[in-house]
Amino acid sequence: MKTINIKDLQPGMFVVGVIRQAGHVRVKNQGWVRNEKGINNLINSGVLEVEIDPDKTLDQSQPETETVKEIAEAPKQDPWHKSVPVEAELGHAVQMYEQAKQLQEKTFLDIKEGRKIDVADFKETASGFIDSVFRNQDALACIARIREKDGYLLEHSLNVSILMSIFAKHLGFERTLIEELSTGALLHDIGKIKIPDEILQKPDKLSENEFAIMREHAKFSHDIVKDSGLGDIASEIAGFHHERLDGTGYPYAKKGEELSQYVRMISIVDVYDALTADRVYKVGMTPIQAFKKLKDGCPHEFDEHLLNQFIHCIGMYPVGTLVKLKSHRVGIVAASNPDSPLQPVVKVFYNAKNMFHVEVRDIDLSDKRVDDELEAAVKPEEFGLDLIKFFRHSMLP
């Protein structure tokens, strides 16, 4: 057996397996590559190195025989496929995110002044998010993790929409369904616009009475989304996102079978984003802490199977998470590694032992030459780091 670079692969060679790849395409069969088309298929699938069996190389001067199996004929795209690198997607993703925030602001005003919401704008925003997620989900996932402390009201809905798109894509849903879920998620908290500001913005714990008023937002969301002409799934996820399987949720106290798979999905995503968000009055949890908390709510509140799926697609160390390595270096997870989730690419920029900034570098923890590993997810506050500033200066093109 011999490992060769994909550039050195020639028609007639027998491929035993894929050794290294940028994407995540499963090449099921071993086999001969018959022609340039077969080689190009592998290259387009992100294959970088393959193992070949030189003893089986065909003599290309001989005519092709029936017994020759073609490898990787039409690779099926799997949920982790990345057609562009994260660096190429980030700038575009930031722009979309900012535009979506402006749309939220405009809509808050529209509703306050009695105008109907413009569904087309939300559909377009959701569609842009989904396109980006299909090109490389790491970009928007990263932006959803790194956020402003006082931006919760606007950013939460965008993040829930992004996470729902990633989740739905992971579950293999059709594009039209992903669009409806993503649009509904963008609007799931729109009903908060009808809650008085002194309750909505209150930094302290709400009184029993105030909380009762706050709970009404889901009902308002349901009605606003229904009136806007979006489908039943969108209004259902907007209206029922605080319902729980055991009937302890609000405002309708629905339970069990009354809650569709889509409602079960958004209830997980909504809580995950709320727990991991930094608020004026609290530091957000790390993703692992949030997953643990959600697990505690299984199976009585949340659907355990779906939660496991969500954890699988987001990962313990999602892109955008601040992590500390064994070497004391601190950095942001810059690219996921679905084949080996504990070995992502980390953009390091700080040394926690000496407490100073170091030259920004990408460390691919799956690279055999790298003698380092993930130690823990950490909070920027522990080291006085400003992630947003770092993100703008070092990660955007």
Ligand SMILES: [Fe+2]
């Ligand atoms: Fe809500």
